[in-house]
Amino acid sequence: MARPFLLLDRDGTLIEERGYLSDPAGVALTPGAGEALRFAMERGLGIAVVSNQSGIGRGMMTVAQVEAVNRRTEELLIQEGVEIGGFFFCPHHPDDRCACRKPGTGLALRAARELEIDLLRSVVVGDKSADLELGHAIGARSVLVRTGYGRETEAEGCYADAVIEGLSGLAPFLETWTSRPAGEHLVNRHLEESARVKLATRDACVPSLLEAAGIVAEAMRSGGKLLICGNGGSAADSQHLAAEFVVRLSSTFERRAWPAIALTTDTSILTAFGNDYGFERVFARQVEALGQPGDVLLAISTSGGSPNILRAAETARAKGLKVISLLGGTGGALRDLSDAPIVVPSRSTQHVQEAHLALYHLFCGLVERMLYPFGE
Ligand SMILES: [Zn+2]
Incomplete structure (x- = not known):
């Protein structure tokens, strides 16, 4: 044994x-x-x-x-x-x-x-x-x-x-x-590291988070919409945040519906474009179709280097959208394509994703407080 x-x-x-x-x-x-x-x-x-x-x-x-x-x-x-x-x-x-x-x-x-x-x-x-x-x-x-x-x-x-x-x-x-x-130590280690990354995120990301929330609040105020994209876990995050915007974040704060679209959900578009042209522009094509000046693209990438997310950000900039991003590590090339890059200071994909979840909940709540300081 x-x-x-x-x-x-x-x-x-x-x-x-x-x-x-x-x-x-x-x-x-x-x-x-x-x-x-x-x-x-x-x-x-x-x-x-x-x-x-x-x-x-x-x-x-x-x-x-x-x-x-x-x-x-x-x-x-x-x-x-x-x-x-x-x-x-x-x-x-x-x-x-x-x-x-x-x-x-x-x-x-x-x-x-x-x-x-x-x-x-x-x-x-x-x-x-x-x-x-x-x-x-x-x-x-x-x-x-x-x-x-x-x-x-x-x-x-x-x-x-x-x-x-x-x-x-x-x-x-x-x-x-x-x-x-x-196995108890595995649990302790993961949760302690996750908490440490979140505290480091607090120290590093407050200015960029507030700036990003301000950009989206302005878009919502003036009739713009939020487009969101990411791969894998970040694709799930895109849908999660779109749901908070369209439905609501909290039962204690009612407000009108906000326009947000996750570009990760339409399997017909994703598979048709992927099959006919390749994977790299699956999000860029949707930004081309749906994006208008005054809209905002939120790009989510733990590496900041995913080619299809970079192409989406480039297309968004070319069409006059603002680009905000949730990133990790060094922020990669997406950092330079973003008006407000929020970079979680960790190289662990899992812990970056865990911090991203906290950040976009916060982000939605901040936009609500910016638009409706007295509630709606
Ligand atoms: Zn050896």
């Missing part, structure tokens, strides 16, 4: 960081390592080492030297009463783009298959962002140690399920976690 493991980084985590260590005489366990790993074993966790050894690919050391260092590490751990299930290392140069180098999952998944590891109940411990990202990628918990390069990694702000001084600080977390439901 699969069981949980501690998947440990080697240099800077399990043993002192020496910089491309090739001499077994240089191996020293980090403070408290033996005691922490004995504690883990008593709680039913197996122990394996998952390590990037690019010194091999860089021609600075041999596979035999890495194995000798691993053997010496194992000797010292055996003296401490600790049993290692396996040493797994990637010998490649970073430029090789192999699947095994952390944060790639190849090594850890090989370890998981060979040792029958229950990844959802396992813990990756390391001092670099590659270790934390590996833990996230395989569904395990990620723990950052402040030994090795840990303080630099902490300053970069990469998400960790826990940050500890060194392996000596691991026991309290294992004590808690072994009694918690498997």
Whole structure:
């Protein structure tokens, strides 16, 4: 039966960081390592080492030297009463783009298959962002140690399920976690990251959000309409916002219907145009057909680079529409095509989409308050 493991980084985590260590005489366990790993074993966790050894690919050391260092590490751990299930290392140069180098999952998944590891109940411990990202990628918990390069990694702000001084600080977390439901950390991590992105959005997006709401309020006041487009989840968002405009946002605020059209809903237009001309202008064509000066196009793209959204924005500008946008990451090329680009400061598509939902609810509410300060 699969069981949980501690998947440990080697240099800077399990043993002192020496910089491309090739001499077994240089191996020293980090403070408290033996005691922490004995504690883990008593709680039913197996122990394996998952390590990037690019010194091999860089021609600075041999596979035999890495194995000798691993053997010496194992000797010292055996003296401490600790049993290692396996040493797994990637010998490649970073430029090789192999699947095994952390944060790639190849090594850890090989370890998981060979040792029958229950990844959802396992813990990756390391001092670099590659270790934390590996833990996230395989569904395990990620723990950052402040030994090795840990303080630099902490300053970069990469998400960790826990940050500890060194392996000596691991026991309290294992004590808690072994009694918690498997997968709980995935829930915590997603919701905490989602909340963090929303707070960063508050800090970054208030001026552009107010400007965009002002542009749409002016369009609604003067008889214009709102056209909305996006792909995938953003297509669903387009429909969602169009519904708020045409129907209502809240049962506590009644008002007249507002003209908003999601360009993502007419399957006959989308398939006819896609089939006859291709996908890139499916929205641009509808902007051409429906857009009038005084209207507004809302373009939704988490990357800001989707070609069909860019073509729609270009067509809108050419026809005298204002363009506002809900974006993520750097904002991409859409940023420069927008009169009011609202850029969520995150590279995670999921978290950007979650922030977009909050933003367009807000956006609809802002337009209502701008047009009907005393209610209608
Ligand atoms: Zn590799």
